[in-house]
Amino acid sequence: MDGPLKNLLVVDLTRVLVGPYCTMILSDLGARVIKIEAPEIGDDSRKFGPFIESYSAYFMSLNRGKESIALNLKNADDKKIFNKILSKADVLVENFKPGTLEKWGYGWKEINKKYPKLIYASASGFGQTGPLKELPAYDMVVQGMGGLMSVTGQPNSEPTRVGTSIGDITAGLFTAIGINAALYDRKKTGRGMYIDVSMLDCQIAILENAIARYLSKNEIPKPMGSRHPSIAPFEAFKTKDSHIIIAAGNDKLFEKLCNILDMPELNNDPKFSDNSSRAKHMDDLKKILEDKLKIKETNEWVKTMEKEKNSLWSNI
Amino acid sequence: MDGPLKNLLVVDLTRVLVGPYCTMILSDLGARVIKIEAPEIGDDSRKFGPFIESYSAYFMSLNRGKESIALNLKNADDKKIFNKILSKADVLVENFKPGTLEKWGYGWKEINKKYPKLIYASASGFGQTGPLKELPAYDMVVQGMGGLMSVTGQPNSEPTRVGTSIGDITAGLFTAIGINAALYDRKKTGRGMYIDVSMLDCQIAILENAIARYLSKNEIPKPMGSRHPSIAPFEAFKTKDSHIIIAAGNDKLFEKLCNILDMPELNNDPKFSDNSSRAKHMDDLKKILEDKLKIKETNEWVKTMEKEKNSLWSNI
Numbered sequence: 122m123d124g125p126l127k128n129l130l131v132v133d134l135t136r137v138l139v140g141p142y143c144t145m146i147l148s149d150l151g152a153r154v155i156k157i158e159a160p161e162i163g164d165d166s167r168k169f170g171p172f173i174e175s176y177s178a179y180f181m182s183l184n185r186g187k188e189s190i191a192l193n194l195k196n197a198d199d200k201k202i203f204n205k206i207l208s209k210a211d212v213l214v215e216n217f218k219p220g221t222l223e224k225w226g227y228g229w230k231e232i233n234k235k236y237p238k239l240i241y242a243s244a245s246g247f248g249q250t251g252p253l254k255e256l257p258a259y260d261m262v263v264q265g266m267g268g269l270m271s272v273t274g275q276p277n278s279e280p281t282r283v284g285t286s287i288g289d290i291t292a293g294l295f296t297a298i299g300i301n302a303a304l305y306d307r308k309k310t311g312r313g314m315y316i317d318v319s320m321l322d323c324q325i326a327i328l329e330n331a332i333a334r335y336l337s338k339n340e341i342p343k344p345m346g347s348r349h350p351s352i353a354p355f356e357a358f359k360t361k362d363s364h365i366i367i368a369a370g371n372d373k374l375f376e377k378l379c380n381i382l383d384m385p386e387l388n389n390d391p392k393f394s395d396n397s398s399r400a401k402h403m404d405d406l407k408k409i410l411e412d413k414l415k416i417k418e419t420n421e422w423v424k425t426m427e428k429e430k431n432s433l434w435s436n437i
Numbered sequence: 438m439d440g441p442l443k444n445l446l447v448v449d450l451t452r453v454l455v456g457p458y459c460t461m462i463l464s465d466l467g468a469r470v471i472k473i474e475a476p477e478i479g480d481d482s483r484k485f486g487p488f489i490e491s492y493s494a495y496f497m498s499l500n501r502g503k504e505s506i507a508l509n510l511k512n513a514d515d516k517k518i519f520n521k522i523l524s525k526a527d528v529l530v531e532n533f534k535p536g537t538l539e540k541w542g543y544g545w546k547e548i549n550k551k552y553p554k555l556i557y558a559s560a561s562g563f564g565q566t567g568p569l570k571e572l573p574a575y576d577m578v579v580q581g582m583g584g585l586m587s588v589t590g591q592p593n594s595e596p597t598r599v600g601t602s603i604g605d606i607t608a609g610l611f612t613a614i615g616i617n618a619a620l621y622d623r624k625k626t627g628r629g630m631y632i633d634v635s636m637l638d639c640q641i642a643i644l645e646n647a648i649a650r651y652l653s654k655n656e657i658p659k660p661m662g663s664r665h666p667s668i669a670p671f672e673a674f675k676t677k678d679s680h681i682i683i684a685a686g687n688d689k690l691f692e693k694l695c696n697i698l699d700m701p702e703l704n705n706d707p708k709f710s711d712n713s714s715r716a717k718h719m720d721d722l723k724k725i726l727e728d729k730l731k732i733k734e735t736n737e738w739v740k741t742m743e744k745e746k747n748s749l750w751s752n753i
Contacts, residue, residue, distance in 0.1 A: 125622035125630070138645070150618050165687070169646070170667050171653045178653040179646055259684040261663070261671060270663070270673075272600025275591065280663045280673035280680050283599045284588025285645040294610040301617030302466050306441035308624035314441070329454070329601040330485070330495055337487045337494040347577070347586070347596045351486050355577060357586075357596035364596050368575040371481070 124151025140216035142293030248319030260286035267324025274344035440467025456532035458609030564635030576602035583640025590660035
């Protein structure tokens with residue numbers, strides 16, 4: 122293994138998605154990861170489909186590059202082996218329900234006393250402190266509680282989740298950031314650090330304009346399909362055979378779009394002359410654009426627009 | 438400022454979302470961030486609503502804790518000031534279209550020669566190499582191209598994006614991971630590193646079970662509303678007044694759910710006796726559960742289920 126985390130040893134007490142996603146990144150960055158699994162049972166996700174022969178492709182996709190050993194942390198002999206691994210480790214990552222490792226004698230306080238250089242990261246549904254700390258969580262639960270589902274979906278549609286487990290994955294990414302920053306810090310101080318990541322916190326951290334709108338205007342953001350709340354045109358449009366995404370993020374791009382569509386008059390219409398006017402008349406604009414776009418198939422439109430790539434797309 | 442990145446100086450050449458999100462995290466971790474903005478114009482997102490007085494709450498939410506200076510990197514006098522800042526910096530972050538900084542004399546090769554300790558991170562739509570490198574991208578474009586929109590939404594609904602700019606945000610998170618790992622590496626080697634993050638790559642990296650299903654089974658995953666593709670019951674259900682998310686991720690949890698709903702017979706029905714049977718009969722199960730759930734309001738159900746919190750929720 123090569124990479125910036127070469128020669129580091131990570132003890133991986135994680136299961137399912139949030140923790141394994143984090144340690145997968147540490148492994149990708151060059152660390153040696155030893156995953157500790159419960160004897161007989163193993164990581165729950167070994168039972169998640171799809172399967173290749175009898176192996177879970179889901180499990181394998183998240184645990185690539187890791188070593189694995191089965192240990193029962195409530196058994197005295199197994200604890201000896203675990204302690205030996207721990208004494209050589211740089212990082213411990215876990216996503217048990219808060220309090221579980223403390224009960225087994227491996228809480229942060231005990232660990233930090235015995236191994237002051239060890240970095241200890243916990244990912245949980247709602248953090249290690251606060252009123253919800255005892256509640257475990259699935260991705261689906263924090264997607265719902267964190268507000269992401271309230272802005273995802275078609276207007277007035279049934280509740281819609283993000284199609285991947287973004288609640289787990291963003292928390293895994295934040296945990297990886299914390300661990301890497303703590304490794305840097307340890308080079309200066311010689312001491313480990315405790316990293317406490319809550320999946321719900323991470324959902325709040327990715328709410329972007331929704332949280333700005335709520336806090337500054339008391340507006341409760343709603344799902345808008347594929348539409349951007351304040352930029353237009355910036356959504357999926359119907360074509361002859363399917364859809365095309367058009368994202369004209371500023372006035373210059375809109376002008377170019379009008380020229381490509383051979384509708385220069387649109388750009389001169391005061392209803393559409395700048396972004397805030399277009400945002401006010403999104404529905405009208407969509408109807409006009411779709412009347413034009415439905416005369417050709419998506420592929421044809423994409424080809425036409427790609428010819429203009431350097432001018433159609435802004436340089437953000 | 439305190440935190441693991443204390444005493445580090447980050448030169449921030451980023452605009453809009455992906456780059457500013459990354460440098461916001463570096464600032465939150467204690468680094469000093471100096472944002473360089475184009476004179477007169479500034480970061481495009483200063484014009485994005487909502488506004489508090491004349492200030493963009495959107496811009497402020499992403500640029501908290503940073504300092505800002507206006508410099509024109511094509512102007513000789515401004516370049517002198519920029520070079521002075523650069524000579525003291527630890528990290529440079531940028532999200533221009535690939536090639537832009539090279540044109541101005543600040544590409545990775547030149548910078549690395551002059552400032553070998555400087556870490557240089559570029560976030561772009563499609564990376565610094567490859568056939569799409571010249572195309573800039575908005576979040577909406579990579580959400581569409583990366584496949585996330587193909588698994589988000591109701592079955593057969595219009596195209597649905599994730600309600601926040603998850604394409605930008607995940608790339609910002611991966612860039613922050615790369616920078617922190619490079620800082621750790623620099624403590625060992627004394628040398629900087631180049632970090633090349635593509636928003637499209639990051640979208641692929643978060644596809645989770647969708648990519649496992651496609652690669653192992655040639656299955657093309659589709660949007661499923663709030664439903665999990667292989668676990669049941671695991672979605673939003675109608676109640677008397679709104680919806681409730683029920684995530685019974687294993688057989689033990691399903692048994693407890695049946696008891697709480699006073700429907701122990703469900704658990705004995707061979708159609709629902711284990712997760713793979715339930716997954717096969719998701720629609721039947723949903724109908725039966727909703728017939729029961731619609732007799733009470735969501736709040737009442739949540740209270741009933743919270744009483745059982747330690748048993749209803751598994752400890753993942």
